[in-house]
Amino acid sequence: MKSKSNFSRRTVLKGATTAGAAALATPLYVKSALASSGEINILMWSDYLPEKFLNEFQAASGIKVNYTGIGSNEEIINKMKATKGQGFDIVSPTNNRSLQWEPLELLQPFDMSKVPIDKVNPAMAKIGVDAWNFGDKGAHWLPHIWGTEGIAWRIDKWLPPAEGPSYGDVWSEENAGKTMGRAHSMMLGAGLYMERIGEMEAGSVWAAYKDEETMRKVWGQITDWCIARKDRIKLIWNDADTQKNGLLNDGVIVGQTWDGPPLSLKNAGDPVNYQAPIEGAMAWVDGMSMPIGAKNIDQVYEFVKFAFEPKPAGEAIDSHGYNSPVLGADKFAGQVYKDNFAEAYPGDALANLNPWPAEAPWYADVRTEFVNKFKSA
Numbered sequence: 001m002k003s004k005s006n007f008s009r010r011t012v013l014k015g016a017t018t019a020g021a022a023a024l025a026t027p028l029y030v031k032s033a034l035a036s037s038g039e040i041n042i043l044m045w046s047d048y049l050p051e052k053f054l055n056e057f058q059a060a061s062g063i064k065v066n067y068t069g070i071g072s073n074e075e076i077i078n079k080m081k082a083t084k085g086q087g088f089d090i091v092s093p094t095n096n097r098s099l100q101w102e103p104l105e106l107l108q109p110f111d112m113s114k115v116p117i118d119k120v121n122p123a124m125a126k127i128g129v130d131a132w133n134f135g136d137k138g139a140h141w142l143p144h145i146w147g148t149e150g151i152a153w154r155i156d157k158w159l160p161p162a163e164g165p166s167y168g169d170v171w172s173e174e175n176a177g178k179t180m181g182r183a184h185s186m187m188l189g190a191g192l193y194m195e196r197i198g199e200m201e202a203g204s205v206w207a208a209y210k211d212e213e214t215m216r217k218v219w220g221q222i223t224d225w226c227i228a229r230k231d232r233i234k235l236i237w238n239d240a241d242t243q244k245n246g247l248l249n250d251g252v253i254v255g256q257t258w259d260g261p262p263l264s265l266k267n268a269g270d271p272v273n274y275q276a277p278i279e280g281a282m283a284w285v286d287g288m289s290m291p292i293g294a295k296n297i298d299q300v301y302e303f304v305k306f307a308f309e310p311k312p313a314g315e316a317i318d319s320h321g322y323n324s325p326v327l328g329a330d331k332f333a334g335q336v337y338k339d340n341f342a343e344a345y346p347g348d349a350l351a352n353l354n355p356w357p358a359e360a361p362w363y364a365d366v367r368t369e370f371v372n373k374f375k376s377a
Contacts, residue, residue, distance in 0.1 A: 037062045037063065038062075038063055038064070038296055038298070038299050039063060039064040039065070039066060039296060039299065040063055040064070040065055040066070040089045040090065040296045040299040040300060040303055041066045041068070041087065041088045041089045041090075041295075041296070042065060042066065042067050042068065042088065042089065042090045042091075042092075042303075043068045043070055043076060043079065043088045043090070043091045043092065044067065044068075044069065044070065044090070044091070044092040045069065045070060045071070045092055045145070045240070045286060046069030046070060046071055046239055046240055046241065047069070047240040047241075047260060047261070047264075047320050048092070048144070048145055048286070048316075048320060048322070049065070049067055049316075050315075050316050050319035050320060052315065052316075052319065053312055053315070053316045053319075054067065056306075056312055057303065057306050057312070060306065061299075061302050061303075061306065063299050063302060063303070065303075068088070069239075070092075070239075071238050071239030071240070071242075072238065072239075073093055073094050073097050073100075076091050076092065076093055077093075077097070077100060077101070077104070079091075080104070080106045080291060081104065081106070083293070084106070084292075084293070085106035085107070085291040085292040085293040086291070086293030087291075087293060088291055088293075088294070089290065089291070089294040089295065089296045089297075089299065089300050090288050090289070090290060090294070090300055090303065091107075091288075091289050091290075091291055092144060092286050092287060092288060092289070093141065093286070093287060093289055094284050094285070094286050094287070094356070095127045095131065095141070095143075095284060095285040095286070095287060095356070096284065096355075096356040096357060096358050096359055097358075097359060098131040098132050098134075098141070098358060099358050099359060099360045099361065100359060100360070100361050100364060101132075101134075101140070101289075102134045103361070105134075105292070106291055106292055107134070107140040107141075107289045107290060107291060107292065108140065108290050108291070108292050108294065109133075109134070109137045109138035109139060109140050110128075110138065110139055110140070110142060110290060110304075111301075112138060112139060114301040114304075115142060115301070115304055115305075115308075116304075116305055116308050117142070117308075119308040119309070119310075119326055119327055120142075120143055120308060120325045120326055120327060121143070121325040121326075121327060124143035124146065124285050124325040125142075125143060125325075127141065127143065127285060127287075128140070128141040128142055128143070128287070131358065132287075132289075140289055140290075141287040141288070141289050142287050142288045142289075142304060143285050143287050143325040144285075144286055144287050144288045144307060144325070145285070145286045145320075145322045145323070145324065145325075146283070146284065146285040146286070146322065146323050146324070146325055147258055147259045147260055147283075147284060147286075147322040147323055148258070148259050148276060148281035148282060148283050148284070148344075148353065149182075149185055149189075149256065149257065149258055149259070149281060149282040149284070150165070150256070150257070150259065150274060150275060150276045150277050150281040150282070150344070151165035151166070151167070151169060151170070151254065151255070151256060151257075151274070151275060151276075151277045152243070152247060152254070152255050152256075152257040152261075152262035152272060152273065152274045153165065153169075153253060153254045153255070153272070153273055154247060154252075154253045154254075154271055154272060155271045155272065155273050156271040157253040157271075158175070158253045158254055160275070163278055164275060164276075164277065164278045164346075165254075165275055165277050165278070166193060166196075166277050166278050166279060167186075167189030167190060167192055167193040167256060167277050167279050168190075168193035168196075168197070169254050169277075170186060170189065170190075170233070170254055170255065170256050171190055171193070171226070171229045171232055171233075172232070173232065175232070175253060175254050176231070176232040177231075177232065177234050177251075178234055178251060178252055178253040178254065179232060179233055179234055179235075179252060179253070179254045179255055180233065180234055180235035180236065180237055180243070180246045180250075180252045180254075180255040180256070180257075181233065181236065181237070181255060181256035181257075182236065182237055182238065182256070183236050183371045183374060183375060184367055184368075184371050185256065185282065186226075186233075186236075186256050187219075187222050187223065187226050187370070187371065187374060188205060188222075188282075189256050189277075189279070189282075190222055190225060190226050191204065191205040191218065191219075191222045192205055192279040192280070192354075193279060194221075194222070194225060195279075196278070196279055199225070200218075200221060200222075204218045204221075205218065205222075206357065208363075209357045209358075209359070209360075209363060212362055212363075212366060215363060215366055215367075216366060219366070219367065219370045220370070222370070223370045223373055223374050226374050227373075227374055227377040230374065230377055234246075234250065234251060234252055235250055235252055235255075236375070237255070237257070240258065240260060240261045241261075243255065243257045243258065243261040243262070244261050244262075244264075244265055247261075247262060247265060247270075247272050248265065248270060248272075257274065258322075259274050259281075259321060259322060259323075259344060260320050260321035260322040261321065262274040262321075263321035263340050263344070264319070264320060264321035266321075266340060267318065267321065267336055267337075267340070273343070274340075274344050275343065275344050275345075275346070275349075276344060276345050276346075276349040276352070276353070279354075280349075280352040280353060280354045281345075281349065281352075281353055281354065282353075282354050282355075282356055283353040283354060283355045283356065284355075284356050285325065288304060288307070307326075308326055309326070310326055310327065310328035310329045310331065310332055311332045313326040313329040313332070314326070314328070314329035314330060314331060314332025314333045315332055315333070317329060317330070317332075317333040317337050318333050318334050318336070318337055321337075321340075323341070
């Protein structure tokens with residue numbers, strides 16, 4: 001996830017050949033007497049754990065899941081800061097938030113001898129070893145779900161240009177009053193569009209992650225551009241349900257969204273499509289981390305083992321519409337998922353993914369200033 005080159009179709013979908021063979025050779029699930037009862041408290045993105053997945057896990061393990069859905073990384077961090085790391089056994093931060101989590105000291109490392117890490121894509125497993133190895137105590141993060149942020153639209157009400165959809169379509173005069181996005185990422189998408197059309201120097205958006213002075217200069221320009229077009233935005237979403245409602249019920253015809261919500265609508269037969277924009281989709285990996293206050297440790301490892309099995313991971317894909325880092329999971333997803341994936345990432349779209357860079361605390365704070373300025377304008 002550190003560069004486009006290591007986020008290719010090969011690394012995303014296949015991983016290491018030998019690791020894949022080992023994963024597929026493993027039985028679906030071996031019930032453990034160690035954690036055959038009890039419960040586990042999970043704070044995770046609101047659409048990541050389908051009912052069938054939860055029911056099968058409980059039937060296989062005897063463990064009850066208390067599932068609290070969230071819609072942003074800020075919500076996860078704020079809950080953990082407020083409780084000093086208490087109340088949950090698993091939380092689900094995104095891979096690029098490691099610099100924000102490390103100084104908080106609210107997570108504990110995994111005992112990797114209890115984690116079947118060879119069952120997941122090596123490139124994604126390496127994120128925990130590299131970026132989340134706090135204090136050289138080991139990985140504090142495991143990959144769980146990966147996806148992208150790109151462009152979704154109503155196929156019965158809008159047709160993308162021949163070259164494909166663009167982040168600029170969310171801000172265009174043509175679509176005024178019928179678009180949506182999440183404030184901070186929609187503004188970043190606007191910056192990438194501005195670079196493409198020559199209104200901002202190429203590379204500015206990524207250079208903004210390097211230091212605060214550069215960030216303020218770049219985001220000041222982006223914010224002014226977005227404020228001048230704010231009246232073209234109909235809806236600012238904050239979670240998966242808001243995205244779905246926007247496309248189905250709130251008059252949105254084009255939006256900058258995660259891949260999962262529109263693709264789940266598409267799976268259900270709704271007139272919705274999703275595709276990586278020509279500027280490149282934003283790629284992320286949401287993980288599993290263990291707070292320092294986790295009480296049900298044995299149950300955590302049983303959940304991780306189940307989540308890393310290809311069959312339940314693959315079946316969950318068909319429900320939530322995202323992608324799994326589990327090797328071989330796609331073999332248990334339906335043909336609809338495979339077709340959707342091919343349509344969402346045509347041509348060299350996978351090679352052109354933009355992994356979200358690691359965000360330092362100062363970056364998140366300054367970005368919030370600009371987002372608030374945009375929202376209040």
